[in-house]
Amino acid sequence: MRLVVENLSVSYGKQEVLRKISLKVERLCTVTLLGSSGSGKSTFLRILSGLANRDQQQVSGNVSIEGLSPAEFLKTGEIGFMFQEPNLLPHLTVAENIRLPLELRNADTSYAEYLIDQVGLGAFRNRLPRDLSGGMKTRVALSRTLAPKPRLLLLDEPFSALDVAWRFRLYRELAALQAEIPTVTVLVTHDIQEALLLSNRILVLGTSGEIVRDMEITKSRPGITSSDPLGHLQDEFRELHKFFIDEEHCPVH
Amino acid sequence: MKNTVLSTSAGILLLIVWECVAGRHATTRLFISSPTRILQYAEGSSSDLLQATGRTLSEASLGLALAATCAIGTMILCIILPRLLKILLPMMVVFQVIPLITIAPLLIIILGPGLAPVVVMSALLAYFPIFVNFANGVRQLDASIIDFLTLNKATLWDKVRLAYFPLSLPHLFAGLRVGATLAVIGAIVAEFSGIPVGLGRNLYISSLRLEPELMMATLFLSATLGGLFYAIVVGMERIFAKWYTPGLGV
Numbered sequence: 001m002r003l004v005v006e007n008l009s010v011s012y013g014k015q016e017v018l019r020k021i022s023l024k025v026e027r028l029c030t031v032t033l034l035g036s037s038g039s040g041k042s043t044f045l046r047i048l049s050g051l052a053n054r055d056q057q058q059v060s061g062n063v064s065i066e067g068l069s070p071a072e073f074l075k076t077g078e079i080g081f082m083f084q085e086p087n088l089l090p091h092l093t094v095a096e097n098i099r100l101p102l103e104l105r106n107a108d109t110s111y112a113e114y115l116i117d118q119v120g121l122g123a124f125r126n127r128l129p130r131d132l133s134g135g136m137k138t139r140v141a142l143s144r145t146l147a148p149k150p151r152l153l154l155l156d157e158p159f160s161a162l163d164v165a166w167r168f169r170l171y172r173e174l175a176a177l178q179a180e181i182p183t184v185t186v187l188v189t190h191d192i193q194e195a196l197l198l199s200n201r202i203l204v205l206g207t208s209g210e211i212v213r214d215m216e217i218t219k220s221r222p223g224i225t226s227s228d229p230l231g232h233l234q235d236e237f238r239e240l241h242k243f244f245i246d247e248e249h250c251p252v253h
Numbered sequence: 254m255k256n257t258v259l260s261t262s263a264g265i266l267l268l269i270v271w272e273c274v275a276g277r278h279a280t281t282r283l284f285i286s287s288p289t290r291i292l293q294y295a296e297g298s299s300s301d302l303l304q305a306t307g308r309t310l311s312e313a314s315l316g317l318a319l320a321a322t323c324a325i326g327t328m329i330l331c332i333i334l335p336r337l338l339k340i341l342l343p344m345m346v347v348f349q350v351i352p353l354i355t356i357a358p359l360l361i362i363i364l365g366p367g368l369a370p371v372v373v374m375s376a377l378l379a380y381f382p383i384f385v386n387f388a389n390g391v392r393q394l395d396a397s398i399i400d401f402l403t404l405n406k407a408t409l410w411d412k413v414r415l416a417y418f419p420l421s422l423p424h425l426f427a428g429l430r431v432g433a434t435l436a437v438i439g440a441i442v443a444e445f446s447g448i449p450v451g452l453g454r455n456l457y458i459s460s461l462r463l464e465p466e467l468m469m470a471t472l473f474l475s476a477t478l479g480g481l482f483y484a485i486v487v488g489m490e491r492i493f494a495k496w497y498t499p500g501l502g503v
Contacts, residue, residue, distance in 0.1 A: 051400050077406040087397045091419045091496040100415075101405040128496050148405065 001066065001151055001184045002026055003048075008061035010043055010209075017043050019210040021061070023203070030178070030185040032195040034240065035205030041188040042084065044205075045154045048186060049081050050074030065152060073152070077105060080150030082158045086141035088129040094140050095125040101148040115143040118173055120166075134161045142170060146177055153185040159194060171197060192240045196233045204243065213243065286465040291473075294466035302455075306474050309440050309452040312368060313482065316375020317436035321429060323376070324384035328391060332417055333409060338388060349381045353439070357446040371443040371451070378439030379432035383425070390424025391417050423497055426490040433482035441475060452478070
């Protein structure tokens with residue numbers, strides 16, 4: 001799975017959101033975007049997804065996914081995108097929401113049934129979204145995104161509404177999926193620990209939309225279920241933490 | 254319970270006052286008959302009144318069905334061709350401003366006497382609120398839901414059946430509630446123009462002949478018919494839109 005971004009710049013009128021972003025991914029991995037609010041992380045995911053430009057952005061640069069433009073790769077149905085809001089279909093039950101991506105592809109829905117139990121929603125499969133808590137809706141949305149086993153997985157703060165217990169359970173589920181299918185994951189998060197636990201590479205976006213730090217994670221990690229999941233990554237944690245505490249990179253208005 | 258008792262008591266008091274005022278003078282009786290006289294008249298003319306009600310009911314039902322079908326069909330076309338909505342909406346607004354009662358004789362000339370002109374008139378009145386509300390529902394749809402369907406290889410028909418139509422149901426039913434009562438009004442107004450049977454014909458005749466009992470009985474039946482249509486739409490909403498109607502009131 002080859003993902004190439006060359007000098008990508010995005011602006012809304014005079015306001016530049018992303019500036020000369022370049023990224024090359026040639027192996028299966030998880031790339032995490034860290035940055036303060038408004039640094040262009042969600043915009044970057046949307047550009048990769050190939051979805052229509054609704055907000056009159058001016059886009060320059062080049063993005064290529066397996067040799068195709070994002071709009072062309074979108075047609076393959078190999079992109080899974082979890083938005084910041086769950087946006088479940090309110091008239092469909094939990095099970096129907098999770099099965100839907102597979103039904104639209106005329107595919108076998110057994111993996112969706114597996115996911116419903118894995119995310120602890122077996123007892124709620126026939127409930128409507130209005131009966132669910134925010135965390136439950138997030139679990140449904142994540143399951144729905146993972147169900148078709150996409151080759152390019154775009155996750156926009158997928159775990160932010162979850163409690164710690166469910167976060168770690170879903171980290172495991174995500175890792176299991178990545179072990180099973182050839183997936184490149186681009187994750188957006190505010191959580192430094194999450195970024196270090198899940199990523200092979202961390203890109204930090206500055207307030208002016210450029211990459212200010214590109215950190216490759218090569219050290220091994222004890223594993224998500226370990227009592228010390230970060231293991232030898234404490235230095236990296238402290239470095240990133242200090243980076244965001246510094247007001248230049250995280251201005252307080 | 255307390256509110257029901259108060260409302261009922263107010264209604265009974267109103268009837269008593271009406272009975273006393275209407276029965277007092279011969280001149281008053283020419284214009285507003287008393288409740289007991291109206292009841293006596295209705296009892297004596299029940300078959301004619303029921304026939305007229307049945308006729309208006311069938312016209313309004315067909316008119317509402319025609320309006321709803323055309324409104325939903327037009328909106329689906331506008332989803333397929335988004336620019337069509339921008340062309341159609343201003344035209345519809347202009348058309349709605351025209352007093353539709355002036356069109357009724359024209360419809361009879363074009364379509365001939367009978368059911369057709371009344372059904373069309375009824376549909377014309379009901380069409381605009383149904384369409385505009387449905388259009389508002391579609392325009393307010395969260396775009397990220399459509400994005401989700403696009404990502405999952407949904408066809409345009411998938412998007413209509415999974416998102417555009419079901420998620421616009423609250424707005425569509427709001428339009429249907431208004432359209433239902435307008436369909437009844439449209440049928441009654443069209444019947445003014447020489448239709449042989451119907452509640453509108455009764456109102457026209459009663460105003461020419463100064464027959465207050467016929468007028469009041471017909472007005473009561475018209476209001477009941479309008480209320481019935483409204484209640485049917487609310488009932489349908491409770492059946493077809495359970496996902497957003499827990500505890501929906503009438």
